[in-house]
Amino acid sequence: MSDERFDLTVSTTCGYCGVGCRLEAHARGGKIASISPALDGPANEGHTCLKGRFAHQFSRSRERLTAPLIREGSGFRLASWEEATNRIVAELTRIKAAHGPDAIAGLASSRATNEDCYAMARLIRAAIGTNNLDNCSRVCHSPTSFALRRSFGLSGATGSFTDFDYADAAILIGANPTEGHPVVGARIKQATLRGLRLVTIDPRRIELADYGVLHLSPRPGTNAAVMLGLTHVVRRDGLIDRAFIDERTEGYEALEELLEAYAPDAVEEITGIPAADLEAAAHIYAEAENACISWGLGVTEHKYGSEVVQLICNLALMTGKVGRVGSALLPLRGQNNVQGSSDMGALPDTYTAYRRVDDEEVAQSFERAWGVPLSRNKGFTIPQMFDAAVDGRLKAMWIFGEDVAQTDPNTAHVVHALESLEFLVCQDIFETETTRYADVILPASAFLEKAGTFTNAERRFQLVAPAIDPPGSAKTDFEILTMMSRALGHDMGWASPAECMDEIAALTPEYAGVSHERIGRRGLQWPVAADGTDSPVLYEREFSLPGGRGRFAALPYKAPGDSADDEFPIILITGRRLQHYNAGTMTRRTNNLELFGEDWLEIHPDDAERLWIKSGDKVSVRSRVGRIETVARVTDRIEPGHVFTAFHFPEVRTNLLIGSSADVNTSCPEYKVVAVDVRPVPEMAARTPALATH
């Protein structure tokens, strides 16, 4: 749409969730006037949600950071870029000399572009000299990445969201896409209206449960038993694809042995799901000619989240429902670039495309390209960084586009870690809970102000283009990172994000054919061959594992890290609201706040009656590690014994309640099972919860 109301219209990719809607951003007078969906967007096909379309006012918020800030006493003062740069170089050089490079760590951001994340990785690895590097996918979909690599070989969805349009049935587990990923939610809903037989599995009765044929409501933390039960029924009732198992997989026999213990009655004991419902669900999935499985953080953010994803893969492998259109495994990745930030190697143990830092050949290829020696030792993950900061091994951090003091678990511990650091650089678009502890704050840019690429949940590289300039003297993240690296003595030598992508492609066989020019309007789904051929469907002929065979995982159900007891008799589940996004840094600075201004705790009518709580009452929620106050809302969309709230509001600070239990393989925190005590607060509640003392 070109019309007289706008000065400029730019096609770009949405910076909210991992769906990757293509947008037309319309600017007037250097500000975003409107955003409309691109008709040819592969994932959104002319649609988008209230976040992508309307929640752009944050970009012109008066609270945007417009100049570098340097700590002075208990506050901050404005500083020039030169002063901020000198300060950073001096401090990092001093700490590196005194304690070695491994006393420094960096966090890249899953909201930033691939090029930003790669630049951050190069800054930490080459300019600093350590592998202490991670990104926020650690706390959301790292279990998905781990499990898909184990079971199939590659860390990404096996198909595209359009697979829902070609599927006869689908299982949706631990996800609430009509709120968390609205455009995919709308796609699934439309598919059900045309006859898709949808099975929803979630402790809450999510909106899509009303459109499905069956809803299973397991006790939180028992997903493994649910998947093993479904697998048991498929095998027992002869619904397996024998030829697929024989020709394309390995390890089925070990799984068969394990399955004996997961008959529907036994699974009902563990999960609370009626045996007959479990059997029906297994038949709906296995008897469909084509079926998809989709999951979200309700699967991954558990003590055994990575194992559950492998158990999901088992179900697809034994029924041969992978590797073709209409039969795909589609994890709903959280942030816009949570796929890409990890693909780009912003992880403590891998370079681009998940190649290990101790792989000599790979490490040498990067040493040749960057002209510096590189560490072969794995670095710290995010939780390890905080532990190391508290015990004094880590002295400095560079946190880029991430509000760990609001979004990471066990907030009191995170704050203790940030306070223990000698030097903290934050690079962000707003002051956040985390920047309170910074020594230098660098003013960065929002997605509407930068160029580069995001990789969506379908493994699709898509172009990001600036429609407006960063405010004041704020700079794009790419400029900041390349400038700081140069100041630290390591010139990355790129004139533009496109040149950075050329280097990524040259050093990464899986992205060999990727370039900004080739990505164009339609995007490229990796792996991308040198001639530019991309891969909408993975594993059509073989899996990307030695021998080409998919691997069954024989993993038993194990109890979650926390459970209800006399003192904490209710299980808290956390999640998202349609109107808000993650820490709310962006959406809380838009009129979305008018649509959803204050969070609440969802509680079942039976529990509410027992506890003398009614809708609108202030309630105290206490866990083993912290306490918050919020407002109750009574609803039968949640089961008795469970409560639900989101984590978008710093006033609520839900993550004070979350302990240190985490996924056994990836240390992704167990946000989804927290035993709590809920009770009414008789007097006026304090609005700002105090941090626990350490």
Add this chain to the structure above:
Amino acid sequence: MKVTIDGHDVEVEAGATVLEAVRAAGGWVPTLCFDERQAPFGACRVCLVGAAGARGPIPACTTPCRDGLEIDTADERARRVAKAVVELVLSELPVPPAPHTELATVARSLGVEDVRWPGATHRVDHDERHPYLAFQHELCISCGRCVRACDEVQGAFALTATGRGFTANVTAGLDAGFRDSTCVSCGACADTCPTDAITEITLL
């Protein structure tokens, strides 16, 4: 199969509509109630074209092609009817549609300048209770695109056609407004509206 558009042959898949064939041939017919994200509706009669052997003009958006079909997009009678339809639509509006709207674009393309039928126009009725979405009910032409976007694209089922004849219009919920209906604020209605009867507050 093969169809002929304004003398040019074009190959189309079975089930393709005449409008799809015209677009495949690089041609253009004006449309008002059509949106490629929605199932064809056939309500506005602005996409009329001539078809060899037909008794009169046919709507391009809902007519399936048959092999050997010959279409004339410049058919004089079809253009005359379409122009009259747009003129009648405009005659009900108290103000002309804004230049960027599809209705204004279609009117320009058909050469509709003055409206020959003065008389009653829709009563001005604005609803700006939602932070992003506004109704300007007087601009509604009952094309049904917003209702279909809400049903077929988003699946919120918040919008409903209301009233009959001259008072036909659109409403969210049972006159509840966007906020208190099942609306999820996706904005698909504003995106498809060809007249700004539903539009973004920030662009008013």
